[in-house]
Amino acid sequence: MRLSIPISAFVAAIVGFGGTLAIVIAAAHAVGASQIQTASWVTAICLAMAIESLWLSWRTKMPVITAWSTPGLALMAASTGFSIGEAVAAFIATAILLIATGLFRPLTQLISRIPPSVASGMLGGIVVTFALNAVKTVPVDPWLILPLIAAFFLIRVFHPALSVLSVLVGGGLAAFLTGRVGGLPTPELSTLTLIAPDFTAKAMIGLALPLYLVTMASQNLSGLAVLRAAGYHPEPGPLIGVTGLFSLLSASFGGSTTNLAAISAAICTGPDVHPDPAERWKTGPFYALAYLIFAIFGASLVAIFAVLPQSLIVLVAGLALMASLANALAIALKHEGDRMAATVTFVVTASGLTLFGVGAAFWGLITGLVVLFLDSLKKR
Numbered sequence: 001m002r003l004s005i006p007i008s009a010f011v012a013a014i015v016g017f018g019g020t021l022a023i024v025i026a027a028a029h030a031v032g033a034s035q036i037q038t039a040s041w042v043t044a045i046c047l048a049m050a051i052e053s054l055w056l057s058w059r060t061k062m063p064v065i066t067a068w069s070t071p072g073l074a075l076m077a078a079s080t081g082f083s084i085g086e087a088v089a090a091f092i093a094t095a096i097l098l099i100a101t102g103l104f105r106p107l108t109q110l111i112s113r114i115p116p117s118v119a120s121g122m123l124g125g126i127v128v129t130f131a132l133n134a135v136k137t138v139p140v141d142p143w144l145i146l147p148l149i150a151a152f153f154l155i156r157v158f159h160p161a162l163s164v165l166s167v168l169v170g171g172g173l174a175a176f177l178t179g180r181v182g183g184l185p186t187p188e189l190s191t192l193t194l195i196a197p198d199f200t201a202k203a204m205i206g207l208a209l210p211l212y213l214v215t216m217a218s219q220n221l222s223g224l225a226v227l228r229a230a231g232y233h234p235e236p237g238p239l240i241g242v243t244g245l246f247s248l249l250s251a252s253f254g255g256s257t258t259n260l261a262a263i264s265a266a267i268c269t270g271p272d273v274h275p276d277p278a279e280r281w282k283t284g285p286f287y288a289l290a291y292l293i294f295a296i297f298g299a300s301l302v303a304i305f306a307v308l309p310q311s312l313i314v315l316v317a318g319l320a321l322m323a324s325l326a327n328a329l330a331i332a333l334k335h336e337g338d339r340m341a342a343t344v345t346f347v348v349t350a351s352g353l354t355l356f357g358v359g360a361a362f363w364g365l366i367t368g369l370v371v372l373f374l375d376s377l378k379k380r
Contacts, residue, residue, distance in 0.1 A: 009283040012267040013290030019164035020070050022317040025305050026077035031087040037254050039299035040193035044255030046295035048246040050288040057284020062232045063268045067261035071214040074126050085198030090207035094257050095248035097212045102241020111216040116331050117338035118345050118368040119217040124328035125349025125364050127321040134318020137311040152319050164320045171312045185303035192253045210361035215259050223260025230269035341372035
């Protein structure tokens with residue numbers, strides 16, 4: 001045991017939680033969740049991640065770190081016309097699909113065959129709205145927002161992983177000290193609240209299917225790639241199946257989909273954690289402990305976000321997704337032959353189009369695949 005093991009685990013947990021909690025809040029707000037339901041959402045998903053990371057790391061003796069689906073949450077936050085009941089139904093359906101993917105290897109192979117250009121175009125179209133909204137916060141409160149943007153780009157030069165978290169903490173303190181926040185809420189312990197699912201066709205097609213696709217293509221496959229790059233060779237099925245199982249258990253309490261982490265996992269799998277790869281799995285239990293603490297105080301954390309200026313929350317969410325947007329655009333436009341299909345996917349997804357009650361992410365994926373197919377006919 002080295003001190004670097006718990007330090008790496010706690011840094012990964014704090015960066016993952018603090019840097020993207022604003023996106024969870026935005027997703028909950030988009031589907032009309034109350035503050036109590038949002039607190040239950042955060043608590044349930046943190047508990048699921050704690051148990052998953054503890055069990056998978058101990059069972060496989062690899063640093064298997066899980067996270068919530070940031071692209072999936074961005075998808076929900078950008079959607080309109082869905083209720084919290086429909087969101088819970090989508091979480092349940094997505095979890096069942098993840099369990100099936102873990103049990104049947106051909107499903108994993110099928111998802112991996114979606115062209116990266118189209119999948120990245122869809123992801124880029126989902127998150128670009130957040131980046132644009134972040135810029136739009138400047139005229140709302142320039143004296144708060146402009147220094148935070150400058151701090152973000154300065155800090156990321158030296159420590160990219162802490163840049164978003166620094167903006168959140170610094171912005172929160174600045175808002176409090178300048179009187180933009182009336183007062184901090186009373187600390188309270190979290191509780192879980194059952195939320196009845198509402199299974200509708202538009203929720204299954206417009207939320208569940210895109211959520212499953214972006215979770216698999218943008219999160220689980222990337223998480224597996226991080227582990228393999230660090231010299232580990234996990235069996236994908238059990239890892240994906242376990243995240244699907246705990247996503248199913250947490251869904252009725254509002255917990256959104258969990259999956260294999262990529263950025264957080266990278267912090268826990270490198271040689272800085274421990275020179276012996278066989279010892280790095282011990283980051284999993286410490287990571288789980290951090291998320292157990294987040295789960296216990298989830299209600300207080302949600303309450304704090306509720307009193308912060310809305311412009312600050314929008315800014316943090318946009319900055320948190322900036323790297324995802326840059327990466328998605330780079331992959332989408334990498335191959336010249338796929339650029340038109342990727343661009344069409346991006347544009348349709350970013351448009352917010354809703355047709356027959358089905359959201360833009362689905363139509364972006366479909367139109368991108370159609371254009372890619374037509375381009376392949378031309379090449380023949």
